[in-house]
Amino acid sequence: MSFVPGQPVTAVVERVEIQKLQQGKNLILGFSIGGGIDQDPRQNPFSEDKSDKGIYVTRISPKGPADLAGLKMGDKIMHVNGWDMTMVTRDQARKKLTKKSEDVVRLLVTRKSLEEAVKHSKCSYPKH
Amino acid sequence: MDTESTYSGYSYYSGRSRGSHRHGERSRDRHKSRSKDSRSEKSVTINTPPAEPLLGDTAVRGEQVQDDNWGETTTAITGTSEHSLSQEDIVRITKDLEDSVGLDCRRYFTRTLAIILGLLVFLTPLAFLVLPHILWPDKLQSCGTACEGLFISVAFKLLILLLAVWALFFRPARAGLPRVYVFRALLAVLVLLFVISYWLFYGVRILDSQDENYQGIVQYAVSLVDALLFIHYLAIVLLELRQLQPCYSVCVTRSTDGETRHYNLGQLSIQRAALAIIEHYYCDFPVHNPALLSASKSRAAKHLAGLKVYNVDAGPGNNAAAGIAHSQSRAMIAAAARRRDTSHNELYYEEAEHERRVRKRRARLVVAVEEAFTHIKRMQEEEQKKAPGDVMDPREAAQAIFPSMARALQKYLRTTKQQHCHSMESIQQHLAFCITNNMTPKAFLESYLTPGPTVQYSRDFWRARQWTLISEASVTSGLKDGTIFLLKCVDFSLVVTSKKIPYIQMSEEYIDPKSHKFVLRLQSETSV
Numbered sequence: 001m002s003f004v005p006g007q008p009v010t011a012v013v014e015r016v017e018i019q020k021l022q023q024g025k026n027l028i029l030g031f032s033i034g035g036g037i038d039q040d041p042r043q044n045p046f047s048e049d050k051s052d053k054g055i056y057v058t059r060i061s062p063k064g065p066a067d068l069a070g071l072k073m074g075d076k077i078m079h080v081n082g083w084d085m086t087m088v089t090r091d092q093a094r095k096k097l098t099k100k101s102e103d104v105v106r107l108l109v110t111r112k113s114l115e116e117a118v119k120h121s122k123c124s125y126p127k128h
Numbered sequence: 129m130d131t132e133s134t135y136s137g138y139s140y141y142s143g144r145s146r147g148s149h150r151h152g153e154r155s156r157d158r159h160k161s162r163s164k165d166s167r168s169e170k171s172v173t174i175n176t177p178p179a180e181p182l183l184g185d186t187a188v189r190g191e192q193v194q195d196d197n198w199g200e201t202t203t204a205i206t207g208t209s210e211h212s213l214s215q216e217d218i219v220r221i222t223k224d225l226e227d228s229v230g231l232d233c234r235r236y237f238t239r240t241l242a243i244i245l246g247l248l249v250f251l252t253p254l255a256f257l258v259l260p261h262i263l264w265p266d267k268l269q270s271c272g273t274a275c276e277g278l279f280i281s282v283a284f285k286l287l288i289l290l291l292a293v294w295a296l297f298f299r300p301a302r303a304g305l306p307r308v309y310v311f312r313a314l315l316a317v318l319v320l321l322f323v324i325s326y327w328l329f330y331g332v333r334i335l336d337s338q339d340e341n342y343q344g345i346v347q348y349a350v351s352l353v354d355a356l357l358f359i360h361y362l363a364i365v366l367l368e369l370r371q372l373q374p375c376y377s378v379c380v381t382r383s384t385d386g387e388t389r390h391y392n393l394g395q396l397s398i399q400r401a402a403l404a405i406i407e408h409y410y411c412d413f414p415v416h417n418p419a420l421l422s423a424s425k426s427r428a429a430k431h432l433a434g435l436k437v438y439n440v441d442a443g444p445g446n447n448a449a450a451g452i453a454h455s456q457s458r459a460m461i462a463a464a465a466r467r468r469d470t471s472h473n474e475l476y477y478e479e480a481e482h483e484r485r486v487r488k489r490r491a492r493l494v495v496a497v498e499e500a501f502t503h504i505k506r507m508q509e510e511e512q513k514k515a516p517g518d519v520m521d522p523r524e525a526a527q528a529i530f531p532s533m534a535r536a537l538q539k540y541l542r543t544t545k546q547q548h549c550h551s552m553e554s555i556q557q558h559l560a561f562c563i564t565n566n567m568t569p570k571a572f573l574e575s576y577l578t579p580g581p582t583v584q585y586s587r588d589f590w591r592a593r594q595w596t597l598i599s600e601a602s603v604t605s606g607l608k609d610g611t612i613f614l615l616k617c618v619d620f621s622l623v624v625t626s627k628k629i630p631y632i633q634m635s636e637e638y639i640d641p642k643s644h645k646f647v648l649r650l651q652s653e654t655s656v
Contacts, residue, residue, distance in 0.1 A: 032653040058653045090654055097656045 009086060012118050013078055013108040018069040020103045027103060030064020031057050031071060036090030046074035048112065054078075055085045055093045057109070072111060079108035235304060245316055246293065249356060252323055253282060256330060256349040264338045275343040278350050285353040292360050296367070302407075305399045306597060307604050311366045319359055326352050371396045376607050376626045380405055384421055384620040387413055392629070399603040402615055405624060406595060414579040416620055419545035423478075427471060431464060482543075489540045490577065496536040497569040500529040504563065526560035541576065550576065554586050594618075 020027040035044055035056045046056045057075045060067050077085045080096045088096075097105060257279075260268055271279075334345060371394035378401065381388045389412050393401050504525050520528065537555065541547040562572040575584060597603055598621075599613035609628035614621050 029656045032655040034653040059655070094654050094656055 011076075011078060011110040012114045013110045014070075014114060016066075016069050016071050016107045016109055018065050018071065018105050018107065020105065021065045027098070027100065028064070029066050029097060029105065030061040031066040032059040033077070033090065033093055033097070034058040036093060037087060038089040038091075047076070052076075053087075055088065055090070071107070071109065075109040075111050077107050077109050079106075081106055235301065241316070242297070245319060248323060249319060250286065250290065252326065253286065253349040253353050256352065257282070257346060259335070260339075260342060260345055263335070264340075267338060267340050269340050269342050271342055271346070275346050278343075278346045282346070282350050282353055285350070285357060289353065289357055289360060292357075296360070296363060303403050305403065305603075307399060307602075309400075310397060310604050315359070315363050315366065318362075319356075322355065322359065370394065371400070375629060376401075376609070377629055378405065378607075378624055378626045380409065381623045382413060382416065382620055383623055384416065384418070389413065393607065393626075395606055397604050397606055398599055398601065398611065398613060399597060401607050401626075402595075402597050402603075402613065402624070405622070406615060409622065410583045411581050413581060415549065415582045415585060417545060417549070417579060418619060419548070427475070430471065431469075486540075486543050489536070489543050493533070493536040493540045493576075494569070494573065496533045497573055500533045501569045501572075503529050503532075506566065522560040522564045523556075525563055526556050530556055530559060537576065546576070546579065549579075549585055551586075 018029055020029055033055050035041070035047070035052075035054055037053045039053070041047065041053045042050045044050070044052070044056060046058070047054070055077045057066075057071060057073055057077065060071060060073050077093070079085060080093070081102065083096045085093055085096070330348070333339070334348075339345065373394050374392035375394050377390055377392055379388060379390050389408070391405065391408055393404060396404065504520075507519065538547065541550060558575065559572060594617070596616040597613060598616055599611075601608075601611060601613075603613075607626050609626065611624075611626045613624050615624065
């Protein structure tokens, strides 16, 4: 998840598919995002690298669509429906998530536990 | 292009040309009561004879510039020299004489009264001190040290009183107000009563009984002088201090072109407020230029000119005449409203064209003046001793460079209709003044590019020193909220309205300097 400028970012991602819920006039997803290239990255409590300006999930409403889909607090969102989220402003991210014409969003999220899980799984099968 | 185009739908009142008609310019003075002498008071009265506009319009409607009736309707005023007097001037001069004699009588009367009162006031304490010595010198007790000390105090207090009265009252009169100055009259009456009462007491108790206690008499004189000093203090407060605190905000509007200014005045009587406003007027308002108002008047004349009302029912009845006139005017208003009027179009294009022309002439003027100023150079002290040839004083230098800019300046003034405000002599004088004081061309031009306050122009241009105060309330009553009065002068009038400055309720709020604390804002989140 570390971000070296100029180098491609590699991460282990999980695909999360969230069905939007109609609540009144709005379609909601049930979580809050923070971060973005226009915000101060040092304030982000979830990022490992304090210069990471990506979009992070800061809060999940319990029993909301995101919670049901398996999104966890502290996840970094890499893709939304194919749109990149690593180098966007927060408002752009919000717009991509809250498009009224789509009622399903497919996110690619990454978290530290995934990396560790992969590393762990790589180690536990020693090559013969 | 020098000529102004005249083939739009209405007539022009071009600027007054001194002397000859220029080839391109036609001055069409149909109004016979216009006076052309620049030094006289200008009364622009437009007496439009009702039959004329129709005639004038048919003449102008073609492309023909000169109409057939030009010889009959133009008054031959441009041929007069500067020193001739018209009938108007004679009437005006006699009126001036009468007015000035009347005012002077009144001024002298008040002045003599004031002098008599002053003498009475100053000589009274001295008389109190001297009379006992003259009338009963043998019976009088000798004056001890305390008594002589009082002499010194009387002398110095009288001196202070003399200086104070000189400072407050012996100033040149600013104006002649229509009614008596109430506070001054009250103070004079008060002083007179006071002095008379002191004399009465002195006469009865001291002169009649021939009191020997000289110290008591001296103390009595000292008390008189003290009381006079206190009355002088009262005079300062009433005449000078009371109106300093601003109480009313007055709005002054000139009736002809709408120039408005606002001033803050204290508690004054209406006539004193009017005086203060007139003094501000001379400094603040741009000079009144009647030549700029002619376009709107010609437009107004054109609106009514196209309609003529015919009375078809030839009924004689006097009581029907008023009704007929009323219905006629209503019919005219209705017809004018219905008529498709394109005069706004003409106004717009004419104003744009005028603006463009003014700017072009102004650019030419600025360049010409800058170039003219480069031709002269100030000589230093050492150079003056070395080369005494061809040295000019400021007046000659001004005359030397004036011709190169004269034409551009004259054209500019004519375009902005200011040419009657500045005579050739005054322009040269101003140029000499600017050269003497090392002013730049821009500083020289400043008084011609913008119309300045009336004070700036030559003394005979201060058109009216005779103002009339028109007011519904008595002019010696104080200003109140909503007072309206008019200050009429020959050409225009100033409409003055006053409003009270509201009572201000201020409260305080204390902020502890240590209470200014800040935190960084936590990264906010957006919910989706």
